[in-house]
Amino acid sequence: MSSFEIKPYPEMWKALDMDVPRFDKMRLMMGDMYAKAYLSQPNRPDGMAYFDNMIAEIHGGRVKELLAAKTEGRPVIGTFCVYIPEEIVLAAGGICVGLCGGSQGSVPDAEKILPRNICPMVKSAFGFKAARICPYFQAVDFVYGETTCDAKKKTWEILDKLVPTYVMEIPQCKNPRDIALWNEEVKDFKAKVEEVAGKTISETDLAAAIKVMNNKRRALQRLNSLRHHNPTPISGKDGLLIEQIAFYDEPVRFTEKVNDLCDELEVRIKNEVAVPATGATRIMVAGTPMALPNWKIHTLVEGAGAVIVNEESCIGTRYFKDLVDETVTGMDNMLAALTDRYKEIDCSCFTPNNERITQVIKEFRDSGAQGIINYSLQFCHTYNIEEIRIRQACEAESIPYMFIESDYSPEDIGQLQTRVEAFLELIGE
Amino acid sequence: MYIGIDLGSRTVKMAVWDGERLRDYKIVESGFEPHRQAEKMLSGLMPKAVVTTGYGRHIAAEYFADGVITEIKAHAAGIFHHFPDCTTIVDVGGQDSKVIALNAAGKVSNFQMNDKCAAGTGRFLEIMAGSLAFTLAEFGAAALASEQEVQINSMCTVFAESEVISMKNRGIPREHIARAVHSSVADRLASMLARLGYGEMVAFSGGVARNPCMVALLQQKLPEIQVVVPELPDLTGALGAALYAAQVS
Numbered sequence: 001m002s003s004f005e006i007k008p009y010p011e012m013w014k015a016l017d018m019d020v021p022r023f024d025k026m027r028l029m030m031g032d033m034y035a036k037a038y039l040s041q042p043n044r045p046d047g048m049a050y051f052d053n054m055i056a057e058i059h060g061g062r063v064k065e066l067l068a069a070k071t072e073g074r075p076v077i078g079t080f081c082v083y084i085p086e087e088i089v090l091a092a093g094g095i096c097v098g099l100c101g102g103s104q105g106s107v108p109d110a111e112k113i114l115p116r117n118i119c120p121m122v123k124s125a126f127g128f129k130a131a132r133i134c135p136y137f138q139a140v141d142f143v144y145g146e147t148t149c150d151a152k153k154k155t156w157e158i159l160d161k162l163v164p165t166y167v168m169e170i171p172q173c174k175n176p177r178d179i180a181l182w183n184e185e186v187k188d189f190k191a192k193v194e195e196v197a198g199k200t201i202s203e204t205d206l207a208a209a210i211k212v213m214n215n216k217r218r219a220l221q222r223l224n225s226l227r228h229h230n231p232t233p234i235s236g237k238d239g240l241l242i243e244q245i246a247f248y249d250e251p252v253r254f255t256e257k258v259n260d261l262c263d264e265l266e267v268r269i270k271n272e273v274a275v276p277a278t279g280a281t282r283i284m285v286a287g288t289p290m291a292l293p294n295w296k297i298h299t300l301v302e303g304a305g306a307v308i309v310n311e312e313s314c315i316g317t318r319y320f321k322d323l324v325d326e327t328v329t330g331m332d333n334m335l336a337a338l339t340d341r342y343k344e345i346d347c348s349c350f351t352p353n354n355e356r357i358t359q360v361i362k363e364f365r366d367s368g369a370q371g372i373i374n375y376s377l378q379f380c381h382t383y384n385i386e387e388i389r390i391r392q393a394c395e396a397e398s399i400p401y402m403f404i405e406s407d408y409s410p411e412d413i414g415q416l417q418t419r420v421e422a423f424l425e426l427i428g429e
Numbered sequence: 430m431y432i433g434i435d436l437g438s439r440t441v442k443m444a445v446w447d448g449e450r451l452r453d454y455k456i457v458e459s460g461f462e463p464h465r466q467a468e469k470m471l472s473g474l475m476p477k478a479v480v481t482t483g484y485g486r487h488i489a490a491e492y493f494a495d496g497v498i499t500e501i502k503a504h505a506a507g508i509f510h511h512f513p514d515c516t517t518i519v520d521v522g523g524q525d526s527k528v529i530a531l532n533a534a535g536k537v538s539n540f541q542m543n544d545k546c547a548a549g550t551g552r553f554l555e556i557m558a559g560s561l562a563f564t565l566a567e568f569g570a571a572a573l574a575s576e577q578e579v580q581i582n583s584m585c586t587v588f589a590e591s592e593v594i595s596m597k598n599r600g601i602p603r604e605h606i607a608r609a610v611h612s613s614v615a616d617r618l619a620s621m622l623a624r625l626g627y628g629e630m631v632a633f634s635g636g637v638a639r640n641p642c643m644v645a646l647l648q649q650k651l652p653e654i655q656v657v658v659p660e661l662p663d664l665t666g667a668l669g670a671a672l673y674a675a676q677v678s
């Protein structure tokens with residue numbers, strides 16, 4: 001356990017104009033946190049070794065791959081939201097990396113500039129750039145932003161001064177005229193990526209990229225449905241970790257590794273290997289994304305002896321539940337098929353958003369969970385307000401339900417632990 | 430003999446249940462290591478089972494407890510014992526306030542806790558009493574005696590304190606300010622209850638239920654229902670834990 005280390009690459013960091021001493025401290029802290037939260041888990045599948053290594057190499061190995069791609073002229077784009085049409089980036093030979101905003105460490109840096117009472121994910125991500133303590137942020141050609149929530153869209157204006165930030169307009173409703181606008185935005189984004197890549201995307205390129213992304217989603221869907229088995233063959237923490245790594249790993253390799261792990265999990269299910277002990281209370285979480293290294297709720301819930309079997313979240317099912325139609329031909333039709341797929345994502349930034357309410361209940365049933373913890377980051381207005389409708393839906397279906405609003409700071413851990421345990425007691429009675 | 434120990438942020442409470450009635454109880458300051466206090470309280474006793482609850486419940490369990498339950502379950506068990514018909518509890522302790530809904534069998538069916546901030550907790554009242562130079566006991570009595578109500582608008586401890594200071598500087602008598610502080614906490618509890626939903630009877634437990642002004646104001650904010658306070662309200666959690674110990678062993 002103590003042998004785990006996130007590998008240092010000080011030379012490379014320096015070349016990326018990072019604050020190396022500061023970053024090195026964060027690296028050590030995150031390594032400790034990871035060892036404590038992850039490596040102490042009993043009976044992990046062997047297939048997790050790959051993902052452990054992805055964490056060990058998070059600040060080195062994968063960054064090197066990005067830098068190598070850049071020297072070949074392939075664009076590297078930082079993303080913050082699952083509305084980015086990743087297929088377009090892949091089709092141009094480029095790479096998407098999700099820029100983490102899940103750490104308390106960078107929040108004070110952001111608060112020197114941004115207001116304090118906005119979403120911690122936005123603050124954390126912004127702080128990483130402002131303090132030069134994220135190699136991915138330093139490596140990207142540009143950042144993809146979108147007009148989903150207010151905190152993000154207004155932060156892009158400030159962030160653009162530090163790193164070029166391209167903003168795609170995502171509408172707020174899903175009427176035909178909104179979809180038409182969205183489709184235009186997808187086309188503009190394609191033009192932007194082509195300009196940076198210095199190449200035109202062909203239909204063949206795009207068709208291949210669509211396949212790659214769909215296969216990645218299928219692998220994640222497969223993992224998710226294996227987690228739904230009772231007893232579940234893998235911890236919720238490990239499940240979440242894989243969903244987090246999905247945002248920065250190379251997609252083809254990642255897909256292969258997730259499928260390998262799924263093969264192993266199928267054998268586990270056959271042999272009745274359960275993680276944790278059979279009979280653990282099964283919990284589903286719904287709500288705002290949990291960006292790396294935000295493992296707060298999972299650590300609390302699984303520390304109390306329960307297990308999380310599903311994340312209805314953007315770092316979760318919203319990322320992989322829908323596929324792009326692979327049968328469509330012709331560039332315009334293919335771009336329309338992309339728009340069609342992305343508009344299925346049921347983010348609370350949309351109104352109305354009835355699909356999400358139905359989806360939460362559906363995932364609850366599919367996952368065989370016994371209760372729902374709805375999680376919203378502090379100051380995320382849309383998820384915080386949509387909470388009311390999720391709660392009402394759970395009441396109507398007699399689903400045990402608890403809402404947690406929290407940020408990344410550790411000060412509410414004691415209180416949350418009491419709430420989580422009381423919720424598990426309530427389900428147990 | 431069954432023992433329940435509630436290791437709270439301010440005090441450690443122990444209830445001794447002999448199977449039929451409360452045989453004995455103790456309340457001491459938590460000190461730096463609450464579980465050591467609890468161990469001292471237990472010395473010489475030979476219980477069949479010990480169940481812990483409260484903030485220190487898990488640490489204590491490493492040393493001596495046979496079982497652990499949350500404060501929420503413990504208060505539910507304690508109140509069900511006192512008032513079997515009561516389906517709603519408001520518990521205000523040192524660090525947090527909770528509202529709990531019970532089903533007819535006395536089991537927790539829903540609950541809510543205050544968020545991170547200290548407003549609406551015993552700690553909040555203590556800080557406010559301090560800035561008005563009252564002891565805690567005087568604070569509640571003075572507020573109860575005052576008729577005049579001024580308004581505190583801020584629910585955040587830090588802002589509320591500066592509001593209190595500016596009221597003092599405006600020459601408002603401290604009894605009136607004390608009343609306003611109590612009233613703001615009662616408002617907060619009433620709105621937590623409204624969110625959760627409540628029955629015809631609300632039991633008020635936890636140390637703050639010993640404050641007569643808090644009880645009177647909560648009753649005043651909820652005129653259509655009956656607010657009841659158990660004997661020894663701060664012992665409710667420990668008693669619930671002892672009852673639970675008896676039930677499972």
Ligand code: SF4
Nearest residue numbers: 080081082148314347
């Ligand atoms: S919650 Fe909404 S805005 Fe945030 S990443 Fe998901 S889709 Fe994007």
Ligand code: SF4
Nearest residue numbers: 119121149151288380
């Ligand atoms: S969690 Fe909410 S506030 Fe934060 S970035 Fe996502 S949509 Fe915006």
